[in-house]
Amino acid sequence: MRLDPDESFDHLLTHCESCGDDLSDAQTDGVECRQVFDTPEPVLPRCTDHRAVTKRCSCGARTKGTFPAEARGPASYGPNVRAAVLYLLMGQHLPVECAAQAMASLLGCPVFTGFVASLAAEADDGLVEFLDELKARLISSSLLHVDETASRPGRDQEGVVPRGDE
Numbered sequence: 001m002r003l004d005p006d007e008s009f010d011h012l013l014t015h016c017e018s019c020g021d022d023l024s025d026a027q028t029d030g031v032e033c034r035q036v037f038d039t040p041e042p043v044l045p046r047c048t049d050h051r052a053v054t055k056r057c058s059c060g061a062r063t064k065g066t067f068p069a070e071a072r073g074p075a076s077y078g079p080n081v082r083a084a085v086l087y088l089l090m091g092q093h094l095p096v097e098c099a100a101q102a103m104a105s106l107l108g109c110p111v112f113t114g115f116v117a118s119l120a121a122e123a124d125d126g127l128v129e130f131l132d133e134l135k136a137r138l139i140s141s142s143l144l145h146v147d148e149t150a151s152r153p154g155r156d157q158e159g160v161v162p163r164g165d166e
Contacts, residue, residue, distance in 0.1 A: 001035050002035065042108055043106055043107070043108070044107070044108055045077075045081065045107050045108075045109065048078075050071040051065075052064050052065040052066065052067055053065045077111075077115070081103070081107070082119060084103065084106075085111070085115075085119055086119050086120075088102055089119065089120060090123070096113050096116045096117045099116050100112060100113045103116070
């Protein structure tokens with residue numbers, strides 16, 4: 001339970017259940033709390049309008065503001081939608097079509113499979129520096145633990161059973 005709920009509602013009876021008397025001025029004798037966690041309905045994406053303003057200097061030159069990284073085109077999904085789609089793809093292993101359908105149902109607007117499919121490559125590009133750093137650290141490590149669970153006893157690296165061991 002949270003100490004700071006977003007909303008609170010007091011549920012009061014106006015009359016005594018036993019005798020029917022008015023309870024408007026009666027003293028409160030206790031409060032029992034129950035909290036319900038839910039998403040707003042409907043869950044709609046928030047739309048933020050980014051406008052690159054062009055100014056003309058007294059010298060005659062025009063200078064235009066720059067868009068933030070998430071404003072990739074005239075209409076685009078922001079980082080939270082992109083992260084949710086990647087979670088469905090990579091965390092829950094949903095096929096592209098299913099992830100697109102799930103997001104379209106949640107957002108109440110179309111989500112195209114091309115957009116969903118493009119996110120895997122985008123996420124892969126975002127891991128390049130991490131993977132390079134990881135490789136460098138693994139190579140320079142004096143001790144390396146390796147899990148060889150996928151290796152099967154009696155087989156070479158290609159999984160072929162050497163002759164005579166069949």
